[in-house]
Amino acid sequence: MSKAGNNPWHRIGEPPYIAPSMLACDFMRVGEMAAEAVAGGAAVLHVDIMDGHFVPNLSMGPAFVESARAFTDCPLDVHIMVTDALHFAEKFAEAGADSVTFHVESDSDPNAVIDLLRGRGLGVGVTLRPGTPAAAVRPFLTLVDMVLVMTVEPGYGGQRFMEDQLPKIRQIRSWLDTDKRLQVDGGINAETIVACADAGADVFVTGNTVFRSGDIAGTVAALKAAARRT
Ligand code: DX5
Ligand code: ZN
Numbered sequence: 001m002s003k004a005g006n007n008p009w010h011r012i013g014e015p016p017y018i019a020p021s022m023l024a025c026d027f028m029r030v031g032e033m034a035a036e037a038v039a040g041g042a043a044v045l046h047v048d049i050m051d052g053h054f055v056p057n058l059s060m061g062p063a064f065v066e067s068a069r070a071f072t073d074c075p076l077d078v079h080i081m082v083t084d085a086l087h088f089a090e091k092f093a094e095a096g097a098d099s100v101t102f103h104v105e106s107d108s109d110p111n112a113v114i115d116l117l118r119g120r121g122l123g124v125g126v127t128l129r130p131g132t133p134a135a136a137v138r139p140f141l142t143l144v145d146m147v148l149v150m151t152v153e154p155g156y157g158g159q160r161f162m163e164d165q166l167p168k169i170r171q172i173r174s175w176l177d178t179d180k181r182l183q184v185d186g187g188i189n190a191e192t193i194v195a196c197a198d199a200g201a202d203v204f205v206t207g208n209t210v211f212r213s214g215d216i217a218g219t220v221a222a223l224k225a226a227a228r229r230t
Contacts, residue, residue, distance in 0.1 A: 099123025152186025173200025
């Protein structure tokens with residue numbers, strides 16, 4: 001069992017990493033489906049948290065992460081789409097998250113969120129909405145483990161990939177040290193993963209493509225192979 005507060009990004013082998021989003025699971029079968037994704041080679045499990053305020057939708061809370069933590073050794077990569085990032089970063093750290101990614105557009109001071117997560121030994125990610133310019137995350141690049149470029153408007157799974165985010169991926173990759181991860185999230189499938197990998201992404205969140213495929217493990221393995229081909 002991996003311990004809470006155990007930064008995953010330097011202990012899970014070499015990228016590319018596939019990060020299946022459990023938001024797309026059938027919640028009556030979520031453990032079984034997550035286990036299939038891990039069997040297929042998922043590096044981390046992505047957990048999408050929505051507060052009904054920062055985004056117009058609700059999803060899971062800390063209790064979900066507590067249960068997932070007890071169920072699997074796979075690191076939990078928690079993406080908090082919330083207004084009060086500082087408050088919820090602490091809640092999800094306590095619940096057993098291994099890494100937390102927060103939005104630069106939240107109401108919290110990014111440096112305070114980073115300090116809190118670092119103080120607890122968690123992985124730290126910063127992310128930005130499609131309409132937010134790359135420059136908004138630039139001051140934090142040396143302080144985080146990962147930048148997440150949203151390739152859909154946050155709030156819902158199953159949306160279409162936004163190709164206009166590819167230049168932002170390239171721009172941020174050019175600024176990032178090679179030991180930092182660059183994640184993409186939204187509309188990732190066998191085609192779009194290749195475009196993102198080519199632009200410099202190395203962590204791929206994918207919900208519907210994996211969990212609605214009928215072959216969860218096989219789809220994770222195929223996506224990983226596709227990301228490696230670039
Ligand atoms: C969107 C979430 C994504 C989403 C990805 O707000 O951050 O993680 O669940 O789902 P797909 O892969 O179905 O677009
Ligand atoms: Zn996400």
